[in-house]
Amino acid sequence: MSNKVSVVQQSHGMPPLPLLQYPSADHFNPSPPHLPTDMSQKTGMHRHQSQDLSSFYSLPPGGVSQITPSMSWQPQPVYPLSSCGFRQPYSSSLPSSSSYPRFSHSLMLGPSGMHPTGIPHPAIVPPSGKQEHDQYDRNMYAKPHPEPKREKEPKKPVIKKPLNAFMLYMKEMRAKVIAECTLKESAAINQILGRRWHALTREEQAKYYELARKERQLHMQLYPTWSARDNYGKKKRRKREKQQQDPTTGMSTNLPPSSSSSSSSSSSCSSSSMEHTCCVRDDGWSQSAWPLLRLLLFLRSAWMFAFSSIRATNRLITLLTVPRRKKKCIRYLQGGRCASTHSSDGSAIDSPSSPLYPFQQAHSPVPAPAPTPTPLPPSPPPPASPPNKHHHPRPKLLGLSIQTLARQHKCPPP
DNA sequence: GGACCTTTGAAGCAC
DNA sequence: GTGCTTCAAAGGTCC
Numbered sequence: 001m002s003n004k005v006s007v008v009q010q011s012h013g014m015p016p017l018p019l020l021q022y023p024s025a026d027h028f029n030p031s032p033p034h035l036p037t038d039m040s041q042k043t044g045m046h047r048h049q050s051q052d053l054s055s056f057y058s059l060p061p062g063g064v065s066q067i068t069p070s071m072s073w074q075p076q077p078v079y080p081l082s083s084c085g086f087r088q089p090y091s092s093s094l095p096s097s098s099s100y101p102r103f104s105h106s107l108m109l110g111p112s113g114m115h116p117t118g119i120p121h122p123a124i125v126p127p128s129g130k131q132e133h134d135q136y137d138r139n140m141y142a143k144p145h146p147e148p149k150r151e152k153e154p155k156k157p158v159i160k161k162p163l164n165a166f167m168l169y170m171k172e173m174r175a176k177v178i179a180e181c182t183l184k185e186s187a188a189i190n191q192i193l194g195r196r197w198h199a200l201t202r203e204e205q206a207k208y209y210e211l212a213r214k215e216r217q218l219h220m221q222l223y224p225t226w227s228a229r230d231n232y233g234k235k236k237r238r239k240r241e242k243q244q245q246d247p248t249t250g251m252s253t254n255l256p257p258s259s260s261s262s263s264s265s266s267s268s269c270s271s272s273s274m275e276h277t278c279c280v281r282d283d284g285w286s287q288s289a290w291p292l293l294r295l296l297l298f299l300r301s302a303w304m305f306a307f308s309s310i311r312a313t314n315r316l317i318t319l320l321t322v323p324r325r326k327k328k329c330i331r332y333l334q335g336g337r338c339a340s341t342h343s344s345d346g347s348a349i350d351s352p353s354s355p356l357y358p359f360q361q362a363h364s365p366v367p368a369p370a371p372t373p374t375p376l377p378p379s380p381p382p383p384a385s386p387p388n389k390h391h392h393p394r395p396k397l398l399g400l401s402i403q404t405l406a407r408q409h410k411c412p413p414p
Numbered sequence: 415g416g417a418c419c420t421t422t423g424a425a426g427c428a429c
Numbered sequence: 430g431t432g433c434t435t436c437a438a439a440g441g442t443c444c
Binding site: 160 | 434435436437438439440441442
Binding site for chain 2: 161162163164165166167169170185186187188189190191192193194195197198209212216227228229232233235
């Protein structure tokens, strides 16, 4: 009990903060003595960097107001559209408690309850029964009632994964989106945040990538023996049977044994054309027609390209001159107040100056300007932002799985 | 009460 | 090495 530290996490800076308990690192690692003494030196974190993280982590009560919201969000170019899909000139004030006080660590606490680095770590949550999504009971520690649960907590606490750049961004911006859009549903908010994330400039994203990198470093130092494997498979596996039986897609299970074992290319439906062909094959195209079909598809693309060469050229110029987003495969829910003010496909939500990207065009009635390997603009900071590799077929909210679309189409990496 | 939804990125896992 | 899966946050929704 003594090795747990009550910490405060604020959700969006709005409601009273729930207290988190973080065990000291040595609770998990018998030998982390290298950690706390001077983390900043080991991690190479300097003062200003700590301030960067300060918005995600706890701050001393007095110092909050002195610090601008993290990343010092400057007013962004204002788009004439209403709020949520875009960056807006946020009223620079977060909700009164914009400090996002979160957590502290017994080993990291300085005299003022702060680690010298200012980067206490959020990764640990008590092993409450609700450790999956609601790892911590918000009222559990906030309310001054006796805490019988604390008595029986010999269970091993759960060390969570460090947050990646986008998660850090979500944490910071969620409150703003909620305030602007009066939305509460996280799924919708996350859609908005995902779009805003793409609307960020490289430099803005780089800040979060850097924060995430530091977060991982710190996490690694705090829990050197921890591995993502520790939490792997703890959540219940999503029932893929549903998706496999999904009649709308239904492509994954119908392949005949011969085709499924034939070649890797036949099972890969990553590109749009391949997706086409996969469907066709499932509909009963013979193997012999396969090369011909591909040839036809290629010819069609070539013809379309020639037909729209001028347009494609213009588009190419735009692509080269406008910061490119990774994916533009997102649609907004119509229901939310922040839903698109224009079209239902979310295109209006896009930054007006940004062009349609190949993926979008592939879905637009206008023929796409051919799959030319457009040279990407100077590729940006995301230090280690690999191409999106995963594929989450989750057909639901939008009827069409955004993730499936986005990831199957393998929108180009930034 | 718990899974799902939704997003991106990191890491694990399987082949 | 490549591609797929899982998990991280969050809170409403649904079963």
